[in-house]
Amino acid sequence: xxxxxxRDSCISSGAxxxxxxxxxxxxxxxxxxxxxxxxxxxxEDAARNAMMACPAAVITIDEDA
Amino acid sequence: MADPRHVLVVGGSAxxxxxxxxxxxxxxxxxxxxxEAEPGPPYDRPPxxxxxxxxxxxxxxxxxxxxxxLARIGFRxxxxxRAVALDRRRRVVRTDVAGDITYDELVIxxxxxxxxxxxxxxxGVHVLRxxxxxxxxxxxLLGGGRLLVVGAGFVGLEVAASARRLGVxxxxxxxxPCALAGRxxxxxxxxxxxxxxxxxxxxxxxxxVRRITRSGGRPDGLDLTxxxxxxxxxxxxxxxxxxxxxxxxxxxxxxxxxxGCDPRCQAAPGIWAVGxxxxxxxxxxxxxxxxEHRQHATEQAQAVARNILGAGLAFTPTPYFWTDHFDxxxxxxxxxxxxxxxxxVEGDIVQGRFVARAEHGGRVTGVVxxxxxxxxxxxxxxxxxxxxxxxxxxxxxxxxx
Ligand SMILES: Cc1cc2nc3c(=O)[nH]c(=O)nc-3n(C[C@H](O)[C@H](O)[C@H](O)COP(=O)(O)OP(=O)(O)OC[C@H]3O[C@@H](n4cnc5c(N)ncnc54)[C@H](O)[C@@H]3O)c2cc1C
Ligand code: SF4
Numbered sequence: 490x491x492x493x494x495x496r497d498s499c500i501s502s503g504a505x506x507x508x509x510x511x512x513x514x515x516x517x518x519x520x521x522x523x524x525x526x527x528x529x530x531x532x533e534d535a536a537r538n539a540m541m542a543c544p545a546a547v548i549t550i551d552e553d554a
Numbered sequence: 555m556a557d558p559r560h561v562l563v564v565g566g567s568a569x570x571x572x573x574x575x576x577x578x579x580x581x582x583x584x585x586x587x588x589x590e591a592e593p594g595p596p597y598d599r600p601p602x603x604x605x606x607x608x609x610x611x612x613x614x615x616x617x618x619x620x621x622x623x624l625a626r627i628g629f630r631x632x633x634x635x636r637a638v639a640l641d642r643r644r645r646v647v648r649t650d651v652a653g654d655i656t657y658d659e660l661v662i663x664x665x666x667x668x669x670x671x672x673x674x675x676x677x678g679v680h681v682l683r684x685x686x687x688x689x690x691x692x693x694x695l696l697g698g699g700r701l702l703v704v705g706a707g708f709v710g711l712e713v714a715a716s717a718r719r720l721g722v723x724x725x726x727x728x729x730x731p732c733a734l735a736g737r738x739x740x741x742x743x744x745x746x747x748x749x750x751x752x753x754x755x756x757x758x759x760x761x762x763v764r765r766i767t768r769s770g771g772r773p774d775g776l777d778l779t780x781x782x783x784x785x786x787x788x789x790x791x792x793x794x795x796x797x798x799x800x801x802x803x804x805x806x807x808x809x810x811x812x813x814g815c816d817p818r819c820q821a822a823p824g825i826w827a828v829g830x831x832x833x834x835x836x837x838x839x840x841x842x843x844x845x846e847h848r849q850h851a852t853e854q855a856q857a858v859a860r861n862i863l864g865a866g867l868a869f870t871p872t873p874y875f876w877t878d879h880f881d882x883x884x885x886x887x888x889x890x891x892x893x894x895x896x897x898x899v900e901g902d903i904v905q906g907r908f909v910a911r912a913e914h915g916g917r918v919t920g921v922v923x924x925x926x927x928x929x930x931x932x933x934x935x936x937x938x939x940x941x942x943x944x945x946x947x948x949x950x951x952x953x954x955x
Pocket of ligand 1: 635
């Protein structure tokens with residue numbers, strides 16, 4: 490799995506951090522920070538939840554990478 | 555419960571498409587159809603009053619899902635097709651151009667449409683809900699001339715801010731002298747209005763609109779209820795939305811203010827509602843509610859998807875929204891009623907950035923942040939959650955019907 494974020498579109502909701510704190514953080518302005526491009530296997534599901542929870546489609550997951 | 559064979563989602567925007575995606579994510583492998591009245595690729599609405607209107611984004615950037623994500627869901631996507639009637643007995647949705655479509659499970663996701671004023675259908679008088687609305691309004695703003703905004707709600711004020719960014723003079727009218735106090739608390743609402751005034755927005759609160767005046771087939775001003783006349787070149791009517799339920803009428807569904815649902819978001823056996831159109835019973839708050847926020851659409855979509863697949867869980871979210879004005883982002887989790895006491899958690903409510911908790915009736919009802927998104931994430935847990943979003947419902951339509 491490989492994760493990408495479109496930071497310019499982030500509206501700093503924090504939903505991704507609540508879903509997957511192992512994978513996402515926010516900078517001081519609240520904009521998403523990707524902590525792990527390829528998360529550990531046990532964090533993959535949380536990352537998928539974060540993608541679905543994001544209200545601005547910032548997070549893209551490539552499952553095959 | 556056996557998985558349904560065909561799930562039909564009517565309304566292909568944030569709530570509808572998120573439901574489709576969540577159904578697949580949670581293992582549904584039957585037939586899936588999403589019907590959407592608008593032609594063209596799906597787009598998101600929050601940028602319409604912000605980046606699309608002020609031109610900082612090209613319209614394509616407001617795409618609802620990045621390219622590829624939509625295709626990966628695996629569903630039949632009928633765009634430019636409108637549902638016109640529901641036949642519950644036969645489990646059929648009648649459409650305008652695609653005939654009758656049968657379903658096993660129906661998801662109502664038709665959102666909301668702007669309320670209008672009498673006599674407001676003329677060029678130069680706008681509402682803002684669709685991409686077409688946004689581009690038309692932008693064209694008018696670029697033509698110069700004062701914009702008159704009817705309604706000092708979030709959409710009206712976000713548009714006012716975008717118009718000021720474009721150098722357009724703006725007047726905002728609202729009969730409520732304490733506009734937004736019921737959503738942000740009086741102190742934060744007052745500060746937001748002061749921010750607008752400081753950027754040159756002419757706020758006229760306390761008088762309503764009697765009529766839109768016109769000359770040569772276009773608006774040229776507003777007559778207010780207090781006798782004032784305001785001049786302007788364009789008008790935005792931003793007085794809230796009405797859930798889109800016309801097509802489900804006459805089916806014995808409770809569709810008074812949106813589609814009434816049980817705690818699991820089920821309106822009747824085999825019928826669900828999600829997003830702006832859904833009014834469901836929130837077991838945590840102990841009352842029915844309907845929420846018109848973007849994050850809510852995705853959260854409820856996941857609850858509906860799980861429940862279609864038989865989870866039987868009550869949906870008990872803590873509502874969340876954000877709103878952007880000039881260089882300020884305000885975020886709210888829970889509720890901040892007008893009479894709430896605000897206690898700062900970080901920063902100062904009067905100036906600079908802050909996070910505050912709202913207390914009302916001896917309880918924390920909400921958290922509000924002003925340009926403090928990171929701290930907001932840390933503190934939003936101050937709002938008591940209702941034991942997560944996953945509880946057995948206290949009641950259900952199955953017992954009732
Ligand atoms: C200008 C604007 C700015 C906003 N800004 C914010 C913000 O900053 N923060 C925030 O939290 N929320 C914001 N919102 C609210 C947020 O966009 C909505 O809550 C969200 O769009 C709801 O999604 P939905 O899918 O339930 O409804 P909608 O987005 O209304 O989608 C319903 C879809 O159903 C389709 N449809 C309707 N009738 C039929 C039919 N008969 N047959 C087929 N299809 C049909 C419509 O074409 C539409 O695409 C904003 C909304 C607007 C309009
Ligand atoms: S959920 Fe999306 S919008 Fe919210 S902070 Fe994360 S990336 Fe940004």
